[in-house]
Amino acid sequence: MDVLKILLIVGLIGYVVAGRMRGRPLIAKDVYVPPVVMVAIGAHGLLQRHLSPADLGWLVVTIALGVLFGVIRAATTIVYAREGVLWHRYTWKTLVVWAVTLAISVGVGVLAVAAGMHAEARSMPLSIGAGLLGEALVILLRSRTAGVPYAEPETSRRPL
Secondary structure (H helix, E strand, C coil), X not given: CCHHHHHHHHHXXXXXXXXXXXXXXXXXXXXXXXXXXXXXXXXXXXXXXXXXXXXXXXXXXXXXXXXXXXXXHHHCCEEEEECCEEEEECCHHHHHHHHHHHHHHHHHHHHHHHXXXXXXXXXXXXXXXXXXXXXXXXXXXXXXXXXXXXCCHHHHHCCC
């Protein structure tokens, strides 16, 4: 993975986590675009590789774990109504889940490589995107039951 992709990934994760820790209006594009971007970056990297059956099998495992951890992470967040729109905030439990997810993901990656997956076939952006996708799906379900609309993009520029 080249330096530009690493910087892009770190920047995107930092942007998402920092904004969500503060609490902010829930804007649909902020929830649903980052997973798509991360999955696209990861898929693009994998399309340039020849993947073995072992690689594909472990990719399925890591993607499934990413989605599962995203669902668990979303369960630790708060979705609430404020100023007539939905708001969303991470909690300290969310950060714990992020840390545990990272540790388990590293462990699974080491196990996968030891079991025959090529190290080049591991896709951190794809795994992170899968996690954000799992989180987004839970937020979608929670927001639908709230009966309150998403915020418009300009709403997010108001002072907290």
